[in-house]
Amino acid sequence: MASHAHDYLLPARVTLEEAGELLSEHLDLRQGAVSSAERRFYDTFDGLLRAAGLAAAYERGRLSVTDSSSGELRAAAELAEPPERLLAYELPHGPLRGVLEPVVELRALLPLVHLATDVRELGVVDAADKIVVRIVLERPAVIIASGRRIGLAARARLGPVRGYEDELLDVRGTLEAGLGLVEAERTVLDEAVLAAGEQLGGVSSKIDLRLRADQRADAAAAAVLGRLLEVIEANLPGTIADVDSEFLHDFRVAVRRSRAVQRELKGVFPPAQLASHRGELRWLQQVTGPSRDLDVYVLDFDAFRLTVPERFQADLDPLLSVLRGRRLAARRAMVRELRSDRAREAISGWGSFIERLESLPEEGRVDAARPIGELAGERIVKVYRRMLRMGRAIDASSPPEAYHELRKKGKELRYLLELLAAPVFPGEVVKPMVRSLKSLQDVLGRHQDREVQVATLRSLAGEVSALPAGAVALMAMGVLVDWLLQDERAARDEFAAVFTEFASPEQRSLVKDTFR
Amino acid sequence: MSRVLATYNIKGGVGKTSAAVNLSYLAARGGARTLLWDLDPQGASTYLFRIRPKVRGGGRRLVRLKTRADDLIKGTDYLGLDLLPADFSYRHMDLALDGTKRPTARLARVLKPLYRHYDYIFLDCPPSISLVSESVFEAADALLVPIIPATLSSRTFAQLEELVAGGPQVLAFFSMVEVRKSLHREVMAELRARHVTMLGAAIPAADEVERMGVDRSVVAEIAPGGRAALAYEALWWDVKRRLDLGGRR
Numbered sequence A: 001m002a003s004h005a006h007d008y009l010l011p012a013r014v015t016l017e018e019a020g021e022l023l024s025e026h027l028d029l030r031q032g033a034v035s036s037a038e039r040r041f042y043d044t045f046d047g048l049l050r051a052a053g054l055a056a057a058y059e060r061g062r063l064s065v066t067d068s069s070s071g072e073l074r075a076a077a078e079l080a081e082p083p084e085r086l087l088a089y090e091l092p093h094g095p096l097r098g099v100l101e102p103v104v105e106l107r108a109l110l111p112l113v114h115l116a117t118d119v120r121e122l123g124v125v126d127a128a129d130k131i132v133v134r135i136v137l138e139r140p141a142v143i144i145a146s147g148r149r150i151g152l153a154a155r156a157r158l159g160p161v162r163g164y165e166d167e168l169l170d171v172r173g174t175l176e177a178g179l180g181l182v183e184a185e186r187t188v189l190d191e192a193v194l195a196a197g198e199q200l201g202g203v204s205s206k207i208d209l210r211l212r213a214d215q216r217a218d219a220a221a222a223a224v225l226g227r228l229l230e231v232i233e234a235n236l237p238g239t240i241a242d243v244d245s246e247f248l249h250d251f252r253v254a255v256r257r258s259r260a261v262q263r264e265l266k267g268v269f270p271p272a273q274l275a276s277h278r279g280e281l282r283w284l285q286q287v288t289g290p291s292r293d294l295d296v297y298v299l300d301f302d303a304f305r306l307t308v309p310e311r312f313q314a315d316l317d318p319l320l321s322v323l324r325g326r327r328l329a330a331r332r333a334m335v336r337e338l339r340s341d342r343a344r345e346a347i348s349g350w351g352s353f354i355e356r357l358e359s360l361p362e363e364g365r366v367d368a369a370r371p372i373g374e375l376a377g378e379r380i381v382k383v384y385r386r387m388l389r390m391g392r393a394i395d396a397s398s399p400p401e402a403y404h405e406l407r408k409k410g411k412e413l414r415y416l417l418e419l420l421a422a423p424v425f426p427g428e429v430v431k432p433m434v435r436s437l438k439s440l441q442d443v444l445g446r447h448q449d450r451e452v453q454v455a456t457l458r459s460l461a462g463e464v465s466a467l468p469a470g471a472v473a474l475m476a477m478g479v480l481v482d483w484l485l486q487d488e489r490a491a492r493d494e495f496a497a498v499f500t501e502f503a504s505p506e507q508r509s510l511v512k513d514t515f516r
Numbered sequence B: 001m002s003r004v005l006a007t008y009n010i011k012g013g014v015g016k017t018s019a020a021v022n023l024s025y026l027a028a029r030g031g032a033r034t035l036l037w038d039l040d041p042q043g044a045s046t047y048l049f050r051i052r053p054k055v056r057g058g059g060r061r062l063v064r065l066k067t068r069a070d071d072l073i074k075g076t077d078y079l080g081l082d083l084l085p086a087d088f089s090y091r092h093m094d095l096a097l098d099g100t101k102r103p104t105a106r107l108a109r110v111l112k113p114l115y116r117h118y119d120y121i122f123l124d125c126p127p128s129i130s131l132v133s134e135s136v137f138e139a140a141d142a143l144l145v146p147i148i149p150a151t152l153s154s155r156t157f158a159q160l161e162e163l164v165a166g167g168p169q170v171l172a173f174f175s176m177v178e179v180r181k182s183l184h185r186e187v188m189a190e191l192r193a194r195h196v197t198m199l200g201a202a203i204p205a206a207d208e209v210e211r212m213g214v215d216r217s218v219v220a221e222i223a224p225g226g227r228a229a230l231a232y233e234a235l236w237w238d239v240k241r242r243l244d245l246g247g248r249r
């Protein structure tokens, strides 16, 4: 819709008044006075806004989201104070939430950089004194934590006015040819982030590794585990501070993936030492489990509510307050563990262990020197076949545990595929296989979640019934349980179809041909 | 999605354009992406925004969806506020609509692709009852109706409500009010008592509104904090509140 905005760097040491005078020698300008503004930029921990080409800034009582390349306003809302943390899903329904929520989902917006900027707004006008191009002269400075200011180069930002594209071209020509100005390579925001010593684009929890099929398996394992450990460490502080639910989630996924590598590539490790590290990662997994389960329960509560008839929905409130209470208690317990010496040592000990891995004697490390492609392929075939056997044994009378065990194996296969196979095997095989596995896992996951949720509800019944309006809440919970059981049955019914696809003859021969 | 608001009155010179311009300015200043479509061939709002009253291809091609409204829009001097300009050819808009299928659905179809780009779309209408106004009624979520407190204004109001029955919300407000005139006071009291949809905020007769035509600007810039500026703010607040009670398209 709107065209690009253009930032030109102004000559060093020129004041904004002087810059305005300079421009007015070449352009018909309406000039505003110099004012100064404080602007705080926000993004999620993993830089979702930047990745979506958006920038969020708080300035003078207003939080606005703009398109980074055009400068076009996407949405704004009044906000009395600059937030320390902002969750899109907690905003009132409206344009701002409408723009933010699909991009950041559950992630909190956090202060990214704080700028103090001298600003002078100019308008290039036509014969009717109508503004046809906006020019904002800016002299920004980053305010860092100590309060110190780091000055950035002053710039002239050309803002397009819709329907006056030719005039914009003319003004650009004047600035470039007439005044010899050059365009800035980075946005002010990126410049400020770098000046503050931060990383552009935030901290990702993605595992994007380059492995070679003929690489030694222990080197490949160390590389993957090293990156997973970075993710674990990066997400620990946000988990402890409860910044948003994704820190804990990403922390746990990285721990679980590390454990899968420990198990699946166990032949690359010295057996005796591996055992204790496995125990410690299992422990990290366990102490964070209840907190994650309750996070999910509270986050999904609105969806649960919708499963009961409208007039009973409010009756579930006591359940929500019990869940919230449990969640806080679980968090407290988790934070205590995560702050303990044991956790610190578990993580740092694991780190130095994988760092040393390649230099350890090869005795007892039977798979250490094998090419990772071969080893990963072998494991994938094994786990896949194991899943076939497990899945075939499942029928309508199977206990929930049978589904659960299959799901656990499925996770293992998924991590093998994503972490070790994706970098070394052809994408046209790995991707569809991950997709078909994912449909299977979705069904198994739903089955398992419902099973656990029903059990959780039962375990909370006593506490809920003791609350005022608890009896009514129990009735509504009964309706909810009924829905959960129905959905669990539905998942069982869907299992046959997704498993058949996963175990199809084509899929089986593809696995055989590719991975061995 | 947008809310479409049309300033409308069968009578001329009652303050439709003044309201459309000042309210759309306030909407944009509040952070909403706002568009004003100047439907009046006289082009009064277009003039106030210092924009050339010209659309490429004319009104006929526009309502026949031969040109895209998107390509004709101009940015005003105010951030977040765009204008779809008037064109002299709009004086034949009735004829242009008449040849189409379902003429009264036309304006809504022209606007439809714009809904996702704007939070508010204002339509500044010429004074008349015509195919254009019928088409406006179909496109609008609400009509903003300026009423000068005078004899017969109660009848105007009643006629209008009848005319658009089942269509957009009718949000009427008093315009060019002179509180020193006892006639104004009496008529206002009477209308407020009889019509629940009469808005509380009223626009006083004020020099700064007249000055808009000379300065080609909005009252918030001509006399910031003045009576008229405050009245338009109150009116906008009132309109938004009523809209939140009603629906959106």
Ligand SMILES: Nc1ncnc2c1ncn2[C@@H]1O[C@H](COP(=O)(O)OP(=O)(O)OP(=O)(O)O)[C@@H](O)[C@H]1O
Pocket (backbone or CB within 6 Å): B011, B012, B013, B014, B015, B016, B017, B018, B019, B040, B044, B125, B126, B127, B175, B176, B177, B203, B204, B205, B206, B207, B209, B210, B211, B212, B213
């Ligand atoms: N509150 C007011 N105080 C003083 N003058 C006003 C006020 N409102 C409008 N006017 C003046 O009255 C004239 C008509 O106003 P405006 O153009 O807003 O009405 P309109 O209903 O759009 O007219 P038209 O039917 O011609 O489109 C203008 O000259 C305007 O400056």
Ligand SMILES: [Mg+2]
Pocket (backbone or CB within 6 Å): B016, B017, B018, B040, B044, B124, B125, B126
């Ligand atoms: Mg008018």
